[in-house]
Amino acid sequence: MTSPTETLTPASPRAETDTPGVRPRPGKRRRRIRPQTLTYVLLVLGVVATLLPFAWMLLGSFKTQGELLRRPITWWPEDPTLENYSQWFTSLHIDTFFFNSLLVAVVTVLGNLLFCSMVGYVLAKMDFPGKKFLFLIVMVTLMVPGVVTFVPLFVMVSKLGLVNTYPALFLPFLAGPLGVFLMRQFMTGIPDSIIEAARIDGASELRIFTRVVMPLCGPPLATLGILTFLTSWNNFLWPLVAAQSQDKYTLPVALSLFSTGQDATNYGLLLAGSVLVITPIILLFIMLQRYFIQSVAATGIK
Amino acid sequence: MTATTSRPRVAGAGRPGGQRTGSSYRRRRQALIAWAFALPFVALFGVFMLVPLISSFAMSFTDFTSRDVQNPLSVGFVGLEQYSRLFANPQFLRSMLNTGYFVVVGIPLTMAVALGLAVALNSGIKRFRTVFRVGFYTPVVTSIVAIAVVWRFILQPDGLMNTFLGAVGIQGPDWLNSTTWAMPAMILMAVWRNMGTLMIIFLAGLQNVSAEMLEAAEVDGANAWQRFTRITLPTLRPTLLLGAVLLSVGYLQFFEEPFVMTKGGPLDSTLSISFFTFNQFGFGQYGLASAASYVLFVAIALLSLFQFRALRSKD
Known part of the structure; x- marks a missing residue:
């Protein structure tokens, strides 16, 4: 389903921050406090309901198969066990899947940061024939559904003999349209005078790009890095x-194959696997939540 | 399927033939440098995006199957035959219907929930704003595969969901094995998984609503509902439309939920257009799969265009 990466309108990398909401009106104490309490109650209920599946997943991962199958269902594990986790670490090679996921995500992020900034720079700050056309093509492909390129991509990768190799996992994602859009949008906002000054001083375009422009591009690079990492980590169909x-399995591939294979009814094992797949990304999310949320606001909003 | 682009080569090193040609020389040099910067992207993007995009279009007019991969010359041109086969295929028509159901119910529902959350978070509460925001956004960042494992478990006939429903006196269905209830379950999951993104977008949009105007309206005796419908909603209109475009591009491609939860069943009741396409790919019917994917592409493009027009018209 949709990830926060689809974007359609030009964005300035402006952050959505903790701007104060509508100012509380002075006076009328009674009328002000009651609706607020109600809002809190509703929000707390909502957040609990939203997070309940995760709590259920975590608690279930410590239960034995017998307890998971018992009805009525139980909440707290009666006889907590680490068996489900130890199986992943001993016989199921989760370290390999983890390494593969990480490798693919890191390479994809680096590729996008580099290639998209380079194109973004020339689209924003240089004049050349074909520029408008290039930008148009990139923008149109933002709307292309994944299934359209899926079949020919697979045919091509198999003709190149790349099936079941690392390059097959990351090459198709190294240079995406979203990154070009983001970087160009931000770089357009960098004053021309800075770049002109550097040109007059005799700096080459490469030098201007690496020493003048890139150091200013922290925010869009962070946004692009986060979005690309997230998409790659959760990417599932192509791998x-x-x-x-x-x-060569990545974590989601391994989990999905185990959940439909002979372990399909080994619920404890699958729940533990799910916890292992989402824990790194949730930790990353909580650490970088401000940037995550900025990135959504930046790509989704004018 | 080899050539990507024939871009001007970066012959850079050659010294200028003379400084006389001044600006035109500089312009040509700049163009070369610019294309050199763009080259890595253009090459990758060309090979892995444009070439597949065009081949898919071409393939949809042929009888290409998985057997032809080794010997592409044996492929025959069949004109629009794949498209007419497609629209005569009851399974494809069913998948269009299912996708329509998912989009028509899912989009308003997701937008309403997200708007409700955004308004609540923006209503002047001070404490725990970050906790709420992070909480509601968490489903967005998690892997669909992991989510599917736990939701399949929750939606079992005697699972968590029906235990809750039972507590309030409702006999829950066997969600994923019911032709009636499998799709509502998919929609429920999609709302849960996508409301966070829209909530953030709407929250940003709400910052444009003028506090002065709301205050003036309150002084004039407008109640909370009137203030919301007459001031907040109209200001939010562009943001709402943007949200609708983002969601419809995503929801029309509806695929992963049924893929991991129901395999399109029971009895094709959760088979989407993307899923149908993927299945045809699996059967080796590459021509038919390409035609189906282009139908989807056109639908997405038309809907986005339509929504952008609506978005522009009143600005």
Whole structure:
């Protein structure tokens, strides 16, 4: 389903911050406090309901198969066990899947940061024939559904003999349209005078790009990095087709194959696997939540 | 499927033939440098995006199947035959219907929930704003595969969901095995998974609502509901439309939820257009799969265009 990466309108990398809401009106104490309490109650209920599946997942991962199958269902594990986790670490090679996921995500992020900034720079700050056309093509592809390129992509990768290799997992995602859009949007806002001054001083374009422009691009790079990492980490359909042996599986691929294979009813194992898949990204999210939320506001809003 | 682009080569090193040609020389040099900067992107993007995009279009007019991969010359041109086969295929028509159901119910529902959350978070509460925001956004960042494992478990006939429903006296259905209830379950999951993104977008939009105007309206005796419908909603209109565009591009491609939860079943009741396409790919019917994917592409493009027009018209 949709990830926060689809964007359609020009964005300035302006942050959505903790701006105060509508100012509380002075006076009328009684009328002010009651609706607020109600708002809090509703929000707390909402957040509990939203997070309940995660709590359920975590608690379930410590239960034994017997307890998971018992009805009526139980909340707290009666006989907490680490068996579900130890199985992942001993016989199921989760370290390999983790390494693969991380490798693909890191390479994809680095590729996008580099290639998209380079194109973003020339689209924002240089004049050349074909510029408008290039930008138009990039923008149009933002709307292309994944299934359109899926079949020919697979045919091509198999003709190149890349099926079940690392390059097959990251090459198709190294240079995406979203990054170009983000970087160009931000770089357009950098004053021309800075760049002109550097040109007059005799700096080459490469030098201007690396020493003048890139150091100013922290915010969009952070946004792009986060969005790309998230998309890659959770990416599922392509690696499912492109990775065909266990040593190339990423975490979601491994989990989905175990959940439909012979372990399909080993609920404890699957819940523990789910916890292991989402824990790194949730920790990252909580640490960087401000930037995550900025990135959504930046890509989604004018 | 080899050539990507024939871009001007970066011959850079050659010294200028003479400084006389001044500005035109500089312009040409700048163009070369610019394309050199763009080259890595253009090459990757060309090979892995444009070439597949065009081949898919071409493939949809042929009888290409998985057997032809080794010998592409044996492929025959069949004109619009794949498209007419597609629209005569009851399974494809069913998938269009399902996708329509998902979009028509899912989008308003997701937007209403997200708007409710954004307004509540923006209503002047001070404490725990970050906790709420992070909480509601968490489903967005998590892997669909992991989510599917736990939701399949929750939606079992005697699982968590029905235990809760039972507590308030409702006999819950066997969600994922019911042709009636499987799709509502998918929609429920999609709302849960996408409300966070829209909530953040709406929250940013709400910052444009003028506090002075709201105050003036209150002084004039407008109640909370009137203030919301007459001031907040109209100001938010562009943001709401943007949210609708983002959601419809995503929801029309509806795929992962049924893929991991129901395999499109029971009896094709959760089979989406993307899923149908993926299945045809699996059967080796590459021509038909390409045609189906282009139908989806056109639908997405038309809907986005329509929504952007609506967005522009009153600005």
